[in-house]
Amino acid sequence: MSDVAIRVEGLGKQYQIGANRKPYKTIRESITDIALNPLRRLRAGFSADAPNGEHAFWALKDVGFEVNRGEVVGIIGRNGAGKSTLLKILSRITEPTEGEVEIAGRVGSLLEVGTGFHPELTGRENIYLNGAILGMKRSEIHRRFDEIVAFSEIERFLETPVKHYSSGMYTRLAFAVAAHLEPEILIVDEVLAVGDAAFQKKCLGKMGDVARHGRTVLLVSHNMAAIENLCPTSILLSGGRIANQGCTRNVIRSYLQTLGSFAAETRIASRTDRTGTGEVRLTSFHLEDTDGRPLTAVTSGMDVVFVFGFECRRERKVWKVDPGLSLGTNDGYTLTVFYSSYTGSTLDAVGRGTFRCRIDRFPLSAGRYTVGARLVAGGEEADWLRGPISLIDVESGDFYGTGHKGFEGSTPLLIDGVWEVSQGS
Amino acid sequence: MSNSRLLTTRDDEPIGREVTGLAADAIRRVTLRPRHGWQALDLHELWQYRELLWILALRDVKVRYKQTVLGIAWAIIQPFCTMVVFTIIAGLGNLSTDNTPKPLFYFCGLLPWQLFANSLNNAGNSLVANQYLITKVYFPRLVIPIASVITGLIDFAIAQAMLLLMMAWYGYPVGPQILLLPAFVALAFVTSLGVGLWLSALNVEFRDVRAVIPFLTQFWLFSTPILYSSTAVTIPWKRVLLGLNPMSGVVEGFRWAMLGKPAPGPMLVVSVATVLVILVSGLFYFRRMERTFADRV
Numbered sequence: 063m064s065d066v067a068i069r070v071e072g073l074g075k076q077y078q079i080g081a082n083r084k085p086y087k088t089i090r091e092s093i094t095d096i097a098l099n100p101l102r103r104l105r106a107g108f109s110a111d112a113p114n115g116e117h118a119f120w121a122l123k124d125v126g127f128e129v130n131r132g133e134v135v136g137i138i139g140r141n142g143a144g145k146s147t148l149l150k151i152l153s154r155i156t157e158p159t160e161g162e163v164e165i166a167g168r169v170g171s172l173l174e175v176g177t178g179f180h181p182e183l184t185g186r187e188n189i190y191l192n193g194a195i196l197g198m199k200r201s202e203i204h205r206r207f208d209e210i211v212a213f214s215e216i217e218r219f220l221e222t223p224v225k226h227y228s229s230g231m232y233t234r235l236a237f238a239v240a241a242h243l244e245p246e247i248l249i250v251d252e253v254l255a256v257g258d259a260a261f262q263k264k265c266l267g268k269m270g271d272v273a274r275h276g277r278t279v280l281l282v283s284h285n286m287a288a289i290e291n292l293c294p295t296s297i298l299l300s301g302g303r304i305a306n307q308g309c310t311r312n313v314i315r316s317y318l319q320t321l322g323s324f325a326a327e328t329r330i331a332s333r334t335d336r337t338g339t340g341e342v343r344l345t346s347f348h349l350e351d352t353d354g355r356p357l358t359a360v361t362s363g364m365d366v367v368f369v370f371g372f373e374c375r376r377e378r379k380v381w382k383v384d385p386g387l388s389l390g391t392n393d394g395y396t397l398t399v400f401y402s403s404y405t406g407s408t409l410d411a412v413g414r415g416t417f418r419c420r421i422d423r424f425p426l427s428a429g430r431y432t433v434g435a436r437l438v439a440g441g442e443e444a445d446w447l448r449g450p451i452s453l454i455d456v457e458s459g460d461f462y463g464t465g466h467k468g469f470e471g472s473t474p475l476l477i478d479g480v481w482e483v484s485q486g487s
Numbered sequence: 488m489s490n491s492r493l494l495t496t497r498d499d500e501p502i503g504r505e506v507t508g509l510a511a512d513a514i515r516r517v518t519l520r521p522r523h524g525w526q527a528l529d530l531h532e533l534w535q536y537r538e539l540l541w542i543l544a545l546r547d548v549k550v551r552y553k554q555t556v557l558g559i560a561w562a563i564i565q566p567f568c569t570m571v572v573f574t575i576i577a578g579l580g581n582l583s584t585d586n587t588p589k590p591l592f593y594f595c596g597l598l599p600w601q602l603f604a605n606s607l608n609n610a611g612n613s614l615v616a617n618q619y620l621i622t623k624v625y626f627p628r629l630v631i632p633i634a635s636v637i638t639g640l641i642d643f644a645i646a647q648a649m650l651l652l653m654m655a656w657y658g659y660p661v662g663p664q665i666l667l668l669p670a671f672v673a674l675a676f677v678t679s680l681g682v683g684l685w686l687s688a689l690n691v692e693f694r695d696v697r698a699v700i701p702f703l704t705q706f707w708l709f710s711t712p713i714l715y716s717s718t719a720v721t722i723p724w725k726r727v728l729l730g731l732n733p734m735s736g737v738v739e740g741f742r743w744a745m746l747g748k749p750a751p752g753p754m755l756v757v758s759v760a761t762v763l764v765i766l767v768s769g770l771f772y773f774r775r776m777e778r779t780f781a782d783r784v
Contacts, residue, residue, distance in 0.1 A: 077782065150622075150781070151519065152519075153624070153625050154517075154519060154625035155621070155622060155623065155624065155625050155781045156778075156779075156781040156782055157519070157521055157522060157778045157779075158519060158520065158521055159521055160521060161520070161521075162518065162519065162520040163518070163519040163520070164516065164517070164518050164519075165516070165517045165518075165519070166515070166516050166517075167515060168515060169517075169625075171624060171625065173623050173624070174623045177619070177620065177623045177624050178619070178620050178623075178624070180546055180550060182549075182550045182553045182554075183546065183549060183550065187546075187549070190542060191542055191543075191546055194538055194539045194542040194543075195539065195542075195620065195624055195626070196624065197624075197626070199538060200538050200542075
């Protein structure tokens with residue numbers, strides 16, 4: 063028996079857009095449709111088969127991959143890359159238009175937290191309802207009931223209709239049921255993005271357990287931290303096709319290369335809003351990973367290299383150049399300034415070249431930041447661009463090495479440390 | 488069963504059903520690929536999901552009368568009020584009820600009708616009402632309309648108890664033919680399901696169905712011998728024709744089983760045959776359309 067849990071071959075899914083892609087028909091539309099083109103209307107209405115290509119849109123095309131039993135695979139990509147469509151096909155919610163999927167094992171899919179929860183029913187009733195909908199046997203739910211309740215931390219509200227729950231309680235209960243699903247193959251879509259930080263951590267831990275118990279997991283997430291931490295391998299989808307697959311680190315890197323809304327390299331040679339002697343001038347800026355591949359975005363916690371192109375005005379060497387960079391929030395607040403001289407070194411520049419600043423464990427949380435730059439040569443300002451030279455996008459990443467993406471939101475800075483307790487005697 | 492399934496190869500199973508393995512813990516294999524045309528019914532899989540069927544039906548029952556003052560009493564109030572109206576109309580129009588107390592005659596006819604009409608309404612709208620499930624999780628789609636028809640049975644059982652009380656009140660005797668009542672309940676159930684399957688699948692694509700259902704039940708009500716007795720139709724072939732409406736057979740059968748009215752006779756055969764055609768065609772149409780439900784609903 064082969065050890066392949068999921069084999070996907072030449073998978074494609076076509077959707078209708080435009081004329082035939084109305085969410086549903088109303089009486090008026092049907093009547094006008096029928097009046098305008100009775101035959102076509104009837105054919106389209108009564109046949110479920112593949113539609114004409116006129117308004118066709120391929121959400122997935124030529125997708126093929128294999129997942130071995132026990133593997134935990136991340137699926138990443140921008141919005142609209144086809145991630146959700148892929149999961150919907152794998153969990154049999156919708157059918158492929160072409161191609162084939164072979165699945166060996168019981169599939170549990172979690173495309174949403176709390177599918178089928180009914181607001182009028184109590185927490186207890188919803189555990190059974192939701193469990194059954196997710197494919198658990200009644201006896202199975204019964205056996206794990208206490209565990210589910212304990213995990214959800216809602217013991218006191220078990221007999222309260224869930225419509226009176228806070229959204230946090232609701233999510234906790236929903237995830238608790240889902241987390242105790244024990245299929246051989248688990249398909250999860252972006253459900254880790256729920257609840258408060260502590261609960262997220264608990265969920266991540268649970269997912270890690272699931273993975274360690276030899277079950278196959280497919281995980282879609284925008285949380286690169288979770289993907290990096292849980293999935294040794296990943297698949298990158300782009301425009302409905304597989305753009306890259308393999309080792310997660312590499313796949314995330316190639317994702318970042320295509321992700322940002324900015325060109326990889328910003329040319330700044332021609333900007334005039336600058337001051338300084340001009341002895342040596344900045345010409346360009348881009349980001350690289352430590353292997354020298356250009357990036358358009360970075361993740362928190364990754365090792366990243368800021369690369370500034372320069373040009374000397376004259377042939378001769380410019381001694382003791384002290385390049386500095388600044389990082390600021392999108393609303394103009396400067397977070398940090400970092401000159402080479404702070405670490406006790408200055409650089410000599412000649413002709414054209416690049417100043418490279420490697421920052422290990424990039425300490426900013428997800429968001430958009432500005433980059434500023436200034437060159438000082440021999441104690442004199444050589445070049446300073448007023449205002450930011452570029453914007454960078456930071457994706458949440460595994461800064462802490464735990465899969466926790468940290469406290470996001472309005473806090474840009476990530477710091478690491480050790481918490482301890484010492485008791486008074 | 489499981490042995491023959493074991494031997495089938497993937498190519499023999501183009502519709503994506505699992506093949507049961509040899510060992511108890513063997514891995515289930517599923518092949519998903521585009522399907523075209525008519526599908527097998529796969530009642531085996533439906534059976535595996537019977538718990539979900541039950542839980543969904545239970546959910547609807549629990550939820551139906553939440554935040555109502557009268558609660559489950561509504562199951563009686565509805566047919567009771569209609570009965571009162573019918574009794575008044577019959578009194579004004581001098582309609583014959585074959586020497587049975589009018590309230591009994593009408594209530595008995597209205598019970599299976601109410602089961603049918605409610606189930607039809609629930610089933611017809613069931614897929615659309617549960618679209619958040621259809622687009623998020625897999626299970627045999629047939630579970631949804633079937634569960635919604637089962638829900639109707641609960642109301643029916645309550646109203647049925649009311650009928651027995653009324654019969655006791657009138658001192659109306661119960662004959663041995665009451666033992667056949669479950670057969671007519673089953674017929675009413677299957678009729679609702681058959682029509683409900685058609686309507687629910689059509690409703691996914693054409694929301695007109697939602698508007699059509701009330702009309703349909705209204706017309707259907709008057710073409711069913713509830714307000715009048717089928718004995719008013721005396722020509723035999725016309726009586727048989729009346730059986731083309733399966734609810735005629737059901738209502739007549741009900742009155743026979745409960746009140747000892749004349750047995751439906753050949754009319755019933757026609758009704759059963761019609762029901763079978765509606766049910767089987769409904770099942771296949773549903774299965775044919777279900778693979779696009781998630782995309783269209």
